Amino acid sequence: MSSSKSFLLYEDEPAYDLFLxxxxxxxxxxxxxxxxxxxxxxxxxxxxxxxAETLLISLIFWIVFVDNANRAMSQWARIRGKLVQGLPSHx
Numbered sequence: 648m649s650s651s652k653s654f655l656l657y658e659d660e661p662a663y664d665l666f667l668x669x670x671x672x673x674x675x676x677x678x679x680x681x682x683x684x685x686x687x688x689x690x691x692x693x694x695x696x697x698x699a700e701t702l703l704i705s706l707i708f709w710i711v712f713v714d715n716a717n718r719a720m721s722q723w724a725r726i727r728g729k730l731v732q733g734l735p736s737h738x
Contacts, residue, residue: 671712675705 678701686694 667712671708675701675708678704 678697682694682697682701684694685691685697
């Protein structure tokens with residue numbers, strides 16, 4: 648009995664990976680730039696408010712995307728280890 652190990656169980660880099668990374672970087676960078684512009688143009692309260700919003704949005708992005716990806720990867724490693732342990736040895 649021959650079993651194939653070539654079927655796809657998990658795709659490490661999905662097709663939307665680059666687009667999602669760009670959004671995660673561009674949105675906070677744009678807000679940070681706007682905050683610096685407001686601060687330097689004589690609107691310190693607006694600059695500080697936008698800086699606080701930038702930090703909040705960056706934290707939300709980190710919790711939703713980065714932390715969940717790390718958790719999913721460690722969970723996949725545990726599942727994969729259990730699957731490999733359950734396979735019969737071919738020696």
